[in-house]
Amino acid sequence: MLDFSEVAKELTPEQAVAEAKRCLQCRTAPCMRGCPVAVKIPAFIRLIADGDFAGARRKIEETNLLGAVCGRVCPQELQCQKGCVRGVRGEPITIGRLERFAAGCGEAALKADSHTMRVAVVGSGPAGLACAGELAKKGVAVVIFEALHTIGGVLKYGIPEFRLPDAVLRRIEDEIVSLGVKIKTNTLVGRTISIEELLRDFDAVFVGTGAGLPNFLGISGEGLNGVYSANEFLARINLMGAGIDEHADTPILAGKSVAVIGGGNVAMDAARCALRLAGTERVRLVYRRTRDEMPARKEEVEHAQSEGVELLELASPVRVLGDIDGRVRGLEIIHTEQGGTDANGRKSFKEIANSEEVIKVDSVIIAIGQSPNPVFSRSVKGLEVNKRGGIVIDESANLGGETSIANVYAGGDAVTGAATVILAMGAGRECAYKIIENYEKRRAAEV
Numbered sequence: 001m002l003d004f005s006e007v008a009k010e011l012t013p014e015q016a017v018a019e020a021k022r023c024l025q026c027r028t029a030p031c032m033r034g035c036p037v038a039v040k041i042p043a044f045i046r047l048i049a050d051g052d053f054a055g056a057r058r059k060i061e062e063t064n065l066l067g068a069v070c071g072r073v074c075p076q077e078l079q080c081q082k083g084c085v086r087g088v089r090g091e092p093i094t095i096g097r098l099e100r101f102a103a104g105c106g107e108a109a110l111k112a113d114s115h116t117m118r119v120a121v122v123g124s125g126p127a128g129l130a131c132a133g134e135l136a137k138k139g140v141a142v143v144i145f146e147a148l149h150t151i152g153g154v155l156k157y158g159i160p161e162f163r164l165p166d167a168v169l170r171r172i173e174d175e176i177v178s179l180g181v182k183i184k185t186n187t188l189v190g191r192t193i194s195i196e197e198l199l200r201d202f203d204a205v206f207v208g209t210g211a212g213l214p215n216f217l218g219i220s221g222e223g224l225n226g227v228y229s230a231n232e233f234l235a236r237i238n239l240m241g242a243g244i245d246e247h248a249d250t251p252i253l254a255g256k257s258v259a260v261i262g263g264g265n266v267a268m269d270a271a272r273c274a275l276r277l278a279g280t281e282r283v284r285l286v287y288r289r290t291r292d293e294m295p296a297r298k299e300e301v302e303h304a305q306s307e308g309v310e311l312l313e314l315a316s317p318v319r320v321l322g323d324i325d326g327r328v329r330g331l332e333i334i335h336t337e338q339g340g341t342d343a344n345g346r347k348s349f350k351e352i353a354n355s356e357e358v359i360k361v362d363s364v365i366i367a368i369g370q371s372p373n374p375v376f377s378r379s380v381k382g383l384e385v386n387k388r389g390g391i392v393i394d395e396s397a398n399l400g401g402e403t404s405i406a407n408v409y410a411g412g413d414a415v416t417g418a419a420t421v422i423l424a425m426g427a428g429r430e431c432a433y434k435i436i437e438n439y440e441k442r443r444a445a446e447v
């Protein structure tokens with residue numbers, strides 16, 4: 001029986017040293033060009049090869065406070081490992097696994113300088129945590145305001161324990177708190193407290209409110225009992241303990257047969273969680289293209305399949321069917337076929353006429369993307385957002401920057417829409433630097 005304990009195993013010290021010794025220590029470090037937070041990859045790998053594991057951890061922490069997270073969930077194959085010279089004729093160095101190994105060694109050696117500034121951080125996902133951590137290292141007084149009862153954002157409520165154990169997040173929380181950061185949970189900025197109040201009490205505000213608004217298909221039957229957005233389904237399990245903790249107040253009813261619609265990491269997590277629930281016998285992923293086109297990490301698709309998730313490729317949902325009590329009893333799909341390549345380099349697909357089929361399912365989980373959460377942005381008069389609901393930042397920004405409101409900065413999924421942990425962290429870090437720089441410029445001008 002599958003459980004929620006971590007699936008991907010950690011390297012042993014011997015394995016880590018052997019892997020680190022394969023690194024060619026390229027002077028041009030192509031691996032670093034693929035890392036949005038510029039982790040000093042060759043340097044930390046060299047330290048592992050020398051057996052200085054705690055030193056390797058410190059090297060990672062110079063630029064990345066969430067190494068234990070990134071080592072587990074970053075799409076390394078598309079980032080650091082993609083540029084690895086070893087990969088030209090063989091296997092690239094498994095940089096992510098080495099990062100995860102080093103990040104778990106020794107103690108954090110974070111030190112805070114001193115500074116006169118006060119910053120409010122809204123949201124405690126990777127963007128907020130990275131921003132808060134960088135600011136706190138410079139001695140800035142930081143308070144994180146988080147809507148939920150616990151920190152982490154998607155790292156807590158979305159990504160399941162079997163990919164990212166809660167203990168990793170708790171350790172990061174301890175480290176951030178040890179830097180002097182204060183955390184106020186159960187505080188929904190825009191409702192519990194306003195931006196005006198924050199700007200009165202703080203010199204600047206960073207907004208990392210993420211993309212927690214699930215997208216729906218707009219097909220009939222989506223309102224039936226047993227249809228979940230992946231966000232709701234995962235949050236019930238990961239945040240509220242449904243299906244894991246027998247004393248949890250929140251129920252989860254997936255039934256014997258589950259269909260998950262989508263092909264990204266969110267869909268894989270939902271499918272693998274569904275498979276772990278008591279009573280679930282069959283989980284099918286319905287995806288309109290083929291496996292090769294799935295946006296999920298290859299490793300996640302492999303894990304899902306090896307655990308027993310079935311892939312129903314080239315199939316698109318038409319409607320959800322219900323019984324007389326309003327509960328899901330089936331999903332009508334239509335088969336599709338692959339066409340040519342579109343402008344974005346993705347294969348197009350088209351429905352095959354008269355190929356509809358009904359599959360018997362007890363629940364349907366919709367994992368077709370999320371949009372920025374509107375609660376905060378709608379509460380702020382004059383805050384510019386784009387047509388997808390993303391907060392607009394200054395054009396010169398790379399990942400994160402100042403919004404249309406002076407002293408209010410934003411980054412992560414709240415700006416880009418659903419993206420990745422490392423991009424959100426990069427944005428938080430970039431904003432931390434800008435917040436300090438702009439504050440110091442203003443102070444100098446005042447003198």
Ligand SMILES: Cc1cc2nc3c(=O)[nH]c(=O)nc-3n(C[C@H](O)[C@H](O)[C@H](O)COP(=O)(O)OP(=O)(O)OC[C@H]3O[C@@H](n4cnc5c(N)ncnc54)[C@H](O)[C@@H]3O)c2cc1C
Nearest residue numbers: 123125126127147153154158189210412413419420421424
């Ligand atoms: C199920 C799932 C699996 C994923 N898997 C991967 C993966 O394997 N690899 C990867 O790189 N990326 C993955 N992602 C994407 C990644 O997790 C996100 O891109 C990343 O978490 C975005 O970080 P963020 O800090 O911008 O937002 P979030 O992580 O969404 O955090 C935002 C935080 O802000 C809080 N908040 C929102 N509004 C308010 C408010 N008004 N007041 C106070 N607090 C507020 C929220 O409660 C939340 O805690 C996954 C996403 C999901 C949903």
